[in-house]
Amino acid sequence: MDVIVRKPLARRSHAERTAQAETKLVDAAVALIIERGIGGMTLKDVGELAGYSRAMAGWRYGSKASLCAYVVRAVGDEWIQALQQAVQDKVGLAAIHAATDAHYRFVRTDAARIRAFYLLWFDSIGPDLELKQVIVNIHARRQRDVEAWIKSGIAHGLIRADADVSGVAAQFCATIIGVVYQWLVTPTARHAIKALHEGLKQQMTRALIPLANAVSAPRLR
Amino acid sequence: MDVIVRKPLARRSHAERTAQAETKLVDAAVALIIERGIGGMTLKDVGELAGYSRAMAGWRYGSKASLCAYVVRAVGDEWIQALQQAVQDKVGLAAIHAATDAHYRFVRTDAARIRAFYLLWFDSIGPDLELKQVIVNIHARRQRDVEAWIKSGIAHGLIRADADVSGVAAQFCATIIGVVYQWLVTPTARHAIKALHEGLKQQMTRALIPLANAVSAPRLR
């Protein structure tokens, strides 16, 4: 009667404990950020939702800001992986289009982590220097990738040689952020989000395609 | 000796008191939002910076969220005025370019109110329904304006008749937000912000100009 069957909590190594706590806490943080926003996510609730005490999250990460920065780093790394997987060894516009399509797919599946990631991204305009630095790094990485795709396209003769590489890359990154903002505000308007991604692809095509082909650029929709 | 010269606090009417309090409180809120971010802006400091007691801001607006919504409404109205002034009765691409240039000028002067306005704008991705509603309204208004400019351009034969009006307008609005995000994160990089605005103008030109003229679209920079 009083015998309670326990899961094999057995004997976990320190490394295991740490790793398990990490994932549980991050998952809890992501869930709470999505549910209540960043301001509504409290360290107390993160700890308790993860199955620990109220102070666990605060103890582990030192501060709410550090937890946020950690989440962005963690999800950002996954993201880089997925993007590389999608682009593979494509070059030029093909790479840009593949990256844009991949972005839309991620957003479309509305994976909780992506949503929390971008919510934190937009929070980086605040005075939190730690988070801002993480975002700046990811942003710089993204822009470098786009520049590399454009340069490779030029090298292969697929992109007009006189293209403003860093300018167009900056334009791409800025627009992606604008599109993401739209998605965060109206996550249900899938068609509109899809159209914005398609528009971005077309915008890049118009900006980068060799002049001889310019007039034959496909129309939107 | 004991005679103290007082400023003419005299007798202010209720309307005057209210109006003066309103401007002082909004100015204080804007200053604090810029200095410490939205999370760092406290109702206590807003009230005291405005020359009142710690509870003044809270009493006046009911809550921090309501104060934020009020600030966005107030600055948003000024903004609409200024934009109409800049566009006047222009049509088509001329209107879009004028609006974009005006946007850059506002951002370039870095008026404190504009900065606070957009900081609050990006905060609208949070769960604050009141602020979100205000932003959604401003956004809808902006998109309608752009659509009207495009339509007027089509009517005057200055824009290709088969343009996807709402699609291109959405693209414009999304990109503006992306550009603004860049500005908020790196407000010092004026050249880059200028380039993004120019890129946006060019992007709109490419998307809307009649096909016969497409190849002669000016290059960036």
Next chain:
DNA sequence: TTCGAATTTTCTTGTTGCGAACAAGTAAAT
């Protein structure tokens, strides 16, 4: 019209509850 309560509106001081951050302790692994 003018004076002066009574009333309404504006603003302040008092209080509560909650969260972040940290301190000091307990439990678990090495």
Next chain:
DNA sequence: ATTTACTTGTTCGCAACAAGAAAATTCGAA
């Protein structure tokens, strides 16, 4: 035993509200 993982206890600051003080307005007389 010693280090590492985690919990309970405490402090401080802020948002939100309550109840009171001060300023303006209304209104009924003379």
